[in-house]
Amino acid sequence: MRLLSPYLLAPLALCAACAGKPADSGAAAADSGDAPCTPVSWPLDADGDGYAGDDTVEACDRPDNTADVGGDCDDSRADIHPGAAETWYDGTDQDCDGASDYDADGDGFDTDTAGGDDCDDSRADVHPGATETWYDGTDQDCDGVSDYDADGDGFDTDTAGGDDCDDSRTDVNPGMEEICCDGVDNDCSGDDPDPLSGLLYVQDGDFVETGVDTQALVYGINLVPIGDTDGDGTEELAFGSVGITDDGLADDLYMTSVLSMAPEGLHTTVVSHDPVPDYGAVAPRRGPMDINADG
Incomplete structure (x- = not known):
């Protein structure tokens, strides 16, 4: 039987003593054939709401406080994450969508109750710049103008x-x-917009009746062009009646359109804006404005 030297027993004893201690990981990996561990970054979910924020944690194996889905804009509050219920006007973006917390209807304009200019933050079709629909009771463009004043003159329509x-x-x-x-009731008084009033001083002989003795019947003998008073593109003429007042002026004033004056006679004569056919049987001696050819 061969005996071992005491000097050989000492190293063996030392190896036996260290067998119960953890070996170096690198050496163990080398002995086992595995590569050394390289830590990786894991998205950190600090508030545990299932959504990771911007921070990460380094570890070889995945820690519990991590998440696969990111986008958590406040990883210190579990009630703030993508998909959370939004509470409007509290200054907090609960659902992390990046939209203003004061624009509930999502039209790009903050409510006017929080310094914005959206006059109805519950409707996306109501905001500055929107197309106005008149007379529906809604101020779509938020300009503050009455919805019943389409022309913007400060007066609501009489239909509303x-x-x-x-x-x-x-x-x-x-x-x-x-x-x-001018044919328009400019002041909306409801009165006749074209009353014939006042006195016109005209020369005799500008307008006479034809086919009869002008010395015996001379109504309408006084005539003056007064322009296009009703805006229809046709010049009007005014002439006096057969009656003469004490001051030598006609006691009535008639008006007719130049286009009405055809050789066969005037078709319509107007007395105080009312047609009076009985005064239409007259015709000009010459063509419509310079009746008496005096220039």
């Missing part, structure tokens, strides 16, 4: 309780001055 008789024209409303004989 206002007193603007033409809501398509800014020059027609109760605050305007009446323009005589």
Whole structure:
């Protein structure tokens, strides 16, 4: 039997003593044939709501406080993450969508109750710049103008309780001055917009009746062109009646359109804006404006 040297027993004893201690990981990996561990970054879910924020944690194996889905804009609060219920106007973006917390309807304009200019933050079709639909009771463009004042003259249409008789024209409303004989009720008074009033001083002989003795019947003998008073593109003429007042002026004033004056006679004569056929049987001696050819 061969005996071992005492000097050989000492190293063996030392190896036996260290067998119960953890070996170096690198050496163990080398002995086992596995590569050394390389830590990786894991998305950190600090508030445990299932959504990771911007921070990461380094580890070889995945820790519990991580998540596969990111986008958590506040990883310190579990009630804030993508898909969370949004509470409007509290200054917190609960669902992390990046939209303003003061634009509940998502039209790009903050509510006017929080410094914005959206006058109805519950409707995406109501905001500055939206197309206005008149007379529906909604201020779509949030300009503060009455929805019943389409022409913007400061008077609501009379079809909705206002007193603007033409809501398509800014020059027609109760605050305007009446323009005589333009065919428009400028001041919305409801009165005849073209009353014949005042006195016209004209020369005799400009207009006479034809086919009869002019010395015996001379109504309409006084005539003056007064322009296109009703805006229809046709010049009008005014002439006096057969009656003469004490001051030598006609006691009535008639008006007719130049186009009505044909050789066979005037078709329509107007007395105080009412047609009077009985006064239409007259005709000019010459063509329509320079009746007496005096230049």
